[in-house]
Amino acid sequence: MTASEFEPWNDPEAKPLIHFQNVTKRYGEFTAIDDLTIGIYEKEFYALLGPSGCGKTTLMRMLAGFETPSEGTIRLAGQDIAPVPPNKRAVNMMFQSYALFPHLSVWENIAFGLKREKMPKHDINDRVDEMLRLTRLEKFARRKPHQISGGQRQRVALARSLAKHPKLLLLDEPLGALDKKLRQETQFELMDIQEKTGTTFVIVTHDQEEAMTVASRVAVMDHGKIIQVATPDRIYENPNSVYVADFIGDVNLIAGTAKPNGSDTYALSWHEGHAPLTVQSPNPLSDGQNCQLAIRPEKVSISTEKPEQADNAVQGRILDIAYLGNLSTYHVELPTGTMIKAQTANTRRIARRAYTWEDTVWLSWTATAGVLLAN
Amino acid sequence: MRSFVLIAIPYAWLLALFLVPFAIVLKISLSDYAISIPPYVPQFDPETGIGALIDALDFENFIWLTEDDLYWKAYLSSLKIAVISTFFTLLAGYPIAYAMARAPAEWRPTLMMLVILPFWTSFLIRVYAWMGILSNEGFLNQFLLWTGLISEPLTILNTNTAVYIGIVYTYLPFMILPVYSALERLDGSLIEAAEDLGCSRLSAFWLVTIPLSKTGIIAGSFLVFIPVLGEFVIPSLLGGSDTLMIGKVLWEEFFSNRDWPVASAVAVVLLLLLVIPIVLFQRNQQKQQEAEQ
Numbered sequence: 001m002t003a004s005e006f007e008p009w010n011d012p013e014a015k016p017l018i019h020f021q022n023v024t025k026r027y028g029e030f031t032a033i034d035d036l037t038i039g040i041y042e043k044e045f046y047a048l049l050g051p052s053g054c055g056k057t058t059l060m061r062m063l064a065g066f067e068t069p070s071e072g073t074i075r076l077a078g079q080d081i082a083p084v085p086p087n088k089r090a091v092n093m094m095f096q097s098y099a100l101f102p103h104l105s106v107w108e109n110i111a112f113g114l115k116r117e118k119m120p121k122h123d124i125n126d127r128v129d130e131m132l133r134l135t136r137l138e139k140f141a142r143r144k145p146h147q148i149s150g151g152q153r154q155r156v157a158l159a160r161s162l163a164k165h166p167k168l169l170l171l172d173e174p175l176g177a178l179d180k181k182l183r184q185e186t187q188f189e190l191m192d193i194q195e196k197t198g199t200t201f202v203i204v205t206h207d208q209e210e211a212m213t214v215a216s217r218v219a220v221m222d223h224g225k226i227i228q229v230a231t232p233d234r235i236y237e238n239p240n241s242v243y244v245a246d247f248i249g250d251v252n253l254i255a256g257t258a259k260p261n262g263s264d265t266y267a268l269s270w271h272e273g274h275a276p277l278t279v280q281s282p283n284p285l286s287d288g289q290n291c292q293l294a295i296r297p298e299k300v301s302i303s304t305e306k307p308e309q310a311d312n313a314v315q316g317r318i319l320d321i322a323y324l325g326n327l328s329t330y331h332v333e334l335p336t337g338t339m340i341k342a343q344t345a346n347t348r349r350i351a352r353r354a355y356t357w358e359d360t361v362w363l364s365w366t367a368t369a370g371v372l373l374a375n
Numbered sequence: 376m377r378s379f380v381l382i383a384i385p386y387a388w389l390l391a392l393f394l395v396p397f398a399i400v401l402k403i404s405l406s407d408y409a410i411s412i413p414p415y416v417p418q419f420d421p422e423t424g425i426g427a428l429i430d431a432l433d434f435e436n437f438i439w440l441t442e443d444d445l446y447w448k449a450y451l452s453s454l455k456i457a458v459i460s461t462f463f464t465l466l467a468g469y470p471i472a473y474a475m476a477r478a479p480a481e482w483r484p485t486l487m488m489l490v491i492l493p494f495w496t497s498f499l500i501r502v503y504a505w506m507g508i509l510s511n512e513g514f515l516n517q518f519l520l521w522t523g524l525i526s527e528p529l530t531i532l533n534t535n536t537a538v539y540i541g542i543v544y545t546y547l548p549f550m551i552l553p554v555y556s557a558l559e560r561l562d563g564s565l566i567e568a569a570e571d572l573g574c575s576r577l578s579a580f581w582l583v584t585i586p587l588s589k590t591g592i593i594a595g596s597f598l599v600f601i602p603v604l605g606e607f608v609i610p611s612l613l614g615g616s617d618t619l620m621i622g623k624v625l626w627e628e629f630f631s632n633r634d635w636p637v638a639s640a641v642a643v644v645l646l647l648l649l650v651i652p653i654v655l656f657q658r659n660q661q662k663q664q665e666a667e668q
Contacts, residue, residue, distance in 0.1 A: 064571060087574055097562060099562065099567065112569070116573030
């Protein structure tokens with residue numbers, strides 16, 4: 001895998017395969033997509049992530065051709081696709097409900113799109129066999145959709161949408177109907193298949209873990225707007241807004257006012273009578289600007305003694321412990337009333353845990369552990 | 376024990392209301408015509424017993440049905456009228472059911488109500504109303520004369536055309552309801568998937584909608600075909616002297632000729648003819664249930 005080298009979005013020469021230019025979609029009074037401009041590159045695995053009703057499904061349905069933009073243009077390989085009906089687009093979609101034809105066998109389902117293309121018979125046979133092999137469904141070719149399991153149905157849907165070798169594959173919550181274990185396995189299968197076929201994938205999901213696992217880039221959406229588009233690690237470590245920080249994973253937010261203190265370094269005064277916090281943050285802030293420190297729970301260390309040489313240390317009392325097996329999350333209340341979550345790996349058995357409810361502990365983190373986000 | 380009781384109730388119902396009357400009709404069909412009340416000689420006399428019954432047993436009434444060509448012509452003509460009118464009912468009913476299934480969900484109960492509304496008035500009155508519409512001085516002719524499309528009134532009443540109109544009108548709800556219920560269950564994303572995979576609207580309809588509403592089409596067709604085959608009221612009120620249907624023949628044999636044995640034989644043969652489509656219909660229902668499991 002060469003994920004570290006695959007970064008066409010950083011290459012000014014690269015032309016996106018799909019280009020949304022100032023696209024707006026309105027349903028009566030309601031604006032589903034609000035003046036949106038994005039580019040999706042070839043061979044990318046692009047995730048649209050957001051809560052339900054954020055417009056991500058509308059965006060996908062516009063790509064498939066089931067909706068047309070009210071304003072703006074969508075280009076696929078340089079060509080405006082607005083006048084192209086769904087059945088003429090080199091785009092295929094895997095539906096959330098899978099939408100397998102119940103009256104056709106697995107084999108016929110996969111061959112459905114190829115037959116519409118009037119492909120010669122032996123080519124259809126070869127292509128369907130290739131798809132069956134790719135999705136490991138050879139044994140089920142003769143079965144009807146209601147005779148196979150949910151995970152197998154998901155693979156049939158994938159095989160059917162890939163069979164026509166589309167330029168772009170759209171996946172609408174593809175793993176939503178699977179249970180957690182199967183979902184995780186299937187995520188890796190999806191990535192594998194995407195790499196093998198070299199198809200551009202756009203996935204719609206509300207599951208941030210899924211988006212982070214499979215995608216080369218994640219677009220976080222809210223109310224018809226794109227809030228941030230970045231690689232999963234940048235989305236997680238350098239969110240550009242409180243919304244993104246809060247939506248992706250767990251986060252502690254500490255409000256305060258920033259005071260520049262050297263290059264990229266700020267002193268955050270967060271509560272009277274407490275020493276300001278030292279934060280190194282890439283987002284530029286002016287002197288005295290209101291902002292929030294966003295810091296992930298796993299980047300906060302917990303100890304009984306005040307740690308030496310920590311950039312930031314605060315004292316508090318353990319109010320709650322969420323035991324997750326591999327991890328424990330401590331909910332620590334500071335004297336100011338602020339609640340901070342600290343997460344540690346349970347490297348020892350639970351009976352040997354050093355702290356328990358009502359214990360007074362120290363929380364500490366480095367200057368680079370969090371980011372400052374303007375309100 | 377409980378399941379036995381549960382099964383026994385419908386079987387008792389069938390026995391009392393179908394098998395017993397059928398046995399009586401069968402018995403009359405085997406007896407001889409007589410001028411008396413009732414107009415036949417009972418074949419079975421408790422005093423002479425079963426032996427005398429078997430000695431005197433003949434199928435003369437059934438043989439008579441084959442000798443006079445009126446009967447098999449009437450059976451064939453009924454079959455033809457039933458097939459053609461089932462086809463036209465499907466042709467008229469499918470688009471209505473499709474439009475109902477595609478209508479906004481809040482409209483559907485109202486539309487359903489409109490489909491079954493005609494049942495609230497007497498069937499006879501509705502057929503008489505068609506006589507008023509289709510007669511030479513009827514509303515249809517008056518309207519067509521008024522628009523200038525025709526200069527002479529069309530003769531529709533008392534022809535086979537009027538019979539087809541009456542049958543399609545009367546049996547339309549029996550076609551619409553099963554087709555609608557099949558179409559309503561159809562997942563809209565299947566049509567989108569078909570379009571996404573390269574189908575035009577029309578081919579998506581042909582390759583997905585029609586096959587998936589097949590069970591509804593079959594159920595509706597049988598629900599129309601079976602009763603139309605024995606239909607009597609519509610041909611006798613709207614049809615002419617050349618409209619030959621077995622239901623009408625049966626009625627005339629029974630009430631005009633008062634030949635109960637022959638009328639019973641006609642009824643027995645009609646029932647046997649109906650059993651075939653009914654069995655086919657049952658098998659279709661069974662297959663549908665199995666597919667849904």
